[in-house]
Amino acid sequence: MSTGAWAIPYNNPMAIIQPNPDNWQGLVGDDRGRLKFSSMPFGVRAGVINLYNGYFKKGNNTLKGIFEVYAPSGHGGNNPLTYANTVGQKIGVDINKQLDFWSYGKALSRAIIQVETGSDISNADFESGWQKAYFTLTGSYDGGELSEVGNEPE
Numbered sequence: 001m002s003t004g005a006w007a008i009p010y011n012n013p014m015a016i017i018q019p020n021p022d023n024w025q026g027l028v029g030d031d032r033g034r035l036k037f038s039s040m041p042f043g044v045r046a047g048v049i050n051l052y053n054g055y056f057k058k059g060n061n062t063l064k065g066i067f068e069v070y071a072p073s074g075h076g077g078n079n080p081l082t083y084a085n086t087v088g089q090k091i092g093v094d095i096n097k098q099l100d101f102w103s104y105g106k107a108l109s110r111a112i113i114q115v116e117t118g119s120d121i122s123n124a125d126f127e128s129g130w131q132k133a134y135f136t137l138t139g140s141y142d143g144g145e146l147s148e149v150g151n152e153p154e
Contacts, residue, residue, distance in 0.1 A: 007117050011037035014047025014109065015116040022046075025132075040121055044129020045136065048109050052137055056101040063088050063095040063108075070112075087111045106130055 007015045011026075012035050019033040026042025027035060037043040055066050063084040071078040084095040090111040091104065099108070109130065114120050131141055 006031070006034055008119075008121075010034060011040045011043040012047070013040065013043055013113040013117050013121050014050070016043075016047055016050055040125035041128035041132055044109070044113070044121070044126055045132040047112070048105065048130060048133035049136060051109060051112070052101055052105065052133075056099075056105070061099050061101070062097060063093065063099070083115060086115055090114065 007013050010031070016035050017033045018030070018035060021027060021030050021033070021035055024035065024037070024042070024046045026038045026045070028038050029036045035043075035046065037046065051066075055061065055069070060066055060069065064081070067080040067084040067087070071080050071083045073080060081095075087108065088095045091107040093099065093104070110120075110126060113126070135141055
């Protein structure tokens, strides 16, 4: 099964694979490590947080470096250099440029979704997932602080 064939039905548009899944919000199961989410926004949320924590927070902030780990050679038909170049063209950056997550994370996440699914998801699902991830990572929403910080809305 190609990525696009399972990423959309599993509500996992960034195609997160974890043999021992983290306790993600909205996680409803997995199929040999392919995570399944209750809704597309929860899948986007997990993908964005995974991108931040698993790569940028650890200093892996070039497209070349990210996709050597995100889509390694030998895992299916992955070609990390082709993946990095495709995403670089989509977001308009060189694959060796050091990126700041808060400047490029949103465009990068959307480009990953387009590559992984072979298409895209709705703007509403993407924005909802991005806002959930942003809130989790910062305690605010993209575009302003919350008047009351409490539990993240569903």
